Amino acid sequence: MTIVANPGDIDRRLLMDRSVPGRRAFTLPESDVPAQEMPDSSLLRDDLELPEVSQLDVIRYFSVLSQLNFSIDTNFYPLGSCTMKYNPKINDELASLPGLADIHPLQPDETVQGALRLLTSLQDDLGEITGLPGVSLAPLAGAQGEYAGLLIARAYHESRNDAGRTVAIIPDSAHGTNPASAAMAGLDVVTVRSDDSGNVDVEDLRELADDRTAVFMLTIPSTLGLFEPNILEITKIIHDTGGLVYADGANLNALLGLVKLGDLGVDICHSNLHKTFSTPHGGGGPGSGPVMVSNELAKFLPKPVARKTENGYVLATPESSIGAINGFHGSFSIAARAYAYIKALGLEGLRSVSENAIIGANYIQAGLRDKYNLAADRYCMHETVLSATRQKKRGVAGLDIAKRLLDFGIHAPTMYFPMIVDEALMVEPTESESKETLDHFIAVMRQIDDEINSNPELVHGAPHDLPVTRLDEAKAARKPILRWTADE
Numbered sequence: 001m002t003i004v005a006n007p008g009d010i011d012r013r014l015l016m017d018r019s020v021p022g023r024r025a026f027t028l029p030e031s032d033v034p035a036q037e038m039p040d041s042s043l044l045r046d047d048l049e050l051p052e053v054s055q056l057d058v059i060r061y062f063s064v065l066s067q068l069n070f071s072i073d074t075n076f077y078p079l080g081s082c083t084m085k086y087n088p089k090i091n092d093e094l095a096s097l098p099g100l101a102d103i104h105p106l107q108p109d110e111t112v113q114g115a116l117r118l119l120t121s122l123q124d125d126l127g128e129i130t131g132l133p134g135v136s137l138a139p140l141a142g143a144q145g146e147y148a149g150l151l152i153a154r155a156y157h158e159s160r161n162d163a164g165r166t167v168a169i170i171p172d173s174a175h176g177t178n179p180a181s182a183a184m185a186g187l188d189v190v191t192v193r194s195d196d197s198g199n200v201d202v203e204d205l206r207e208l209a210d211d212r213t214a215v216f217m218l219t220i221p222s223t224l225g226l227f228e229p230n231i232l233e234i235t236k237i238i239h240d241t242g243g244l245v246y247a248d249g250a251n252l253n254a255l256l257g258l259v260k261l262g263d264l265g266v267d268i269c270h271s272n273l274h275k276t277f278s279t280p281h282g283g284g285g286p287g288s289g290p291v292m293v294s295n296e297l298a299k300f301l302p303k304p305v306a307r308k309t310e311n312g313y314v315l316a317t318p319e320s321s322i323g324a325i326n327g328f329h330g331s332f333s334i335a336a337r338a339y340a341y342i343k344a345l346g347l348e349g350l351r352s353v354s355e356n357a358i359i360g361a362n363y364i365q366a367g368l369r370d371k372y373n374l375a376a377d378r379y380c381m382h383e384t385v386l387s388a389t390r391q392k393k394r395g396v397a398g399l400d401i402a403k404r405l406l407d408f409g410i411h412a413p414t415m416y417f418p419m420i421v422d423e424a425l426m427v428e429p430t431e432s433e434s435k436e437t438l439d440h441f442i443a444v445m446r447q448i449d450d451e452i453n454s455n456p457e458l459v460h461g462a463p464h465d466l467p468v469t470r471l472d473e474a475k476a477a478r479k480p481i482l483r484w485t486a487d488e
């Protein structure tokens, strides 16, 4: 038999397929305890098929497995709406220092003064960055920050005997969590349209805002990656009716050091530390979505809030707090990463984060706009939303383009979101990618557009070289195969 050289090939056999009877990955010392009787045989299987493999088999198997997924450490990951940028590894190390990692939430305040000082300082920095000085780090996700912020809005109206305000006005371009959080907070959701340029339709908003308006929720930058140019007019319309303005600042990395939400008339916002401030987002992993409010609303913040007192740092409960929204004080290790990130960059550094994020997205937009339609043909902020409608007319959908990108080692952008854009491909390069990477992405996207003319099957069939190609996503969700069986 001839062995064919296949440079760079890796062994993708499953662990079970590497099994050799009798092979072991461990050695145990001889037992020095009395043998125990086995349980009743009706509780035992005669035969349990387990892989019999060496240590090296196990290591190679899991190492290969860990490389089959795209990750931010291996591939460009331009996933819009959910910032997937490079986060310095040193912040993981700092958050793992024993004084930060080996403490317990039930420890007395006087034994964790350093940690409480860190939380206090992070609260101050987030207050400064957003221009909303009342900060609680308690929420465990962006959506929970929204929920807390909306409960604050309700508590504020109730405190003024104005509880008839039960409506949340939300643009059709909002992030999906916004209407969901509003409904959970017991508010009725009313949708305001976007106009042709992707802005909130101000005339529509004027009609909708009245004495039932509890809050207007604006994702900023919008899910179209746009700054809302009429924001001052909008906040005035809402304030004139007695409502509050909520800004979804999950992706603050377009605004850092450039715009303070409080200066725009925003009363409440949240931000995702696990997008903007050095913790990766994804996998449903731990999150942190601090809620920030104006001075006037600070007394309603969820507890606890870290404070400096004459007797040192403490975890305090604001005067009219909406209460606890989870067990303790939020995700401490994510707060520690955010603290390290903000202190290392300083205000100048933070501003350059945003400037680079915005320049990167606009560079890509400019490099592709003659080939791909834009959701809004104007400067974008940290992300650009392309629309593959011209490609669709030639028989290739946004999904096919996203799959073809995988062949070039590029993670797919966010697809078919926001839903108000046909064939949306939402691209966020982030501030941490080099010009060479952006040029490569632009070149690949242009080449894929050419391939649609010359060889559409190539795009339809993509990806071609990955361990799994096109998944039946409905079947994967309904009938997941979670373990190995001999007959699969």
Ligand SMILES: *Cc1c(COP(=O)(O)O)cnc(C)c1O
Residues within 6 Å of the ligand: 081, 082, 140, 141, 142, 143, 144, 175, 177, 219, 248, 250, 251, 272, 287, 288, 289
């Ligand atoms: C990610 C995101 C959210 C939700 O954050 P989670 O931590 O996933 O709950 C809300 N709004 C916007 C704009 C987001 O990008």
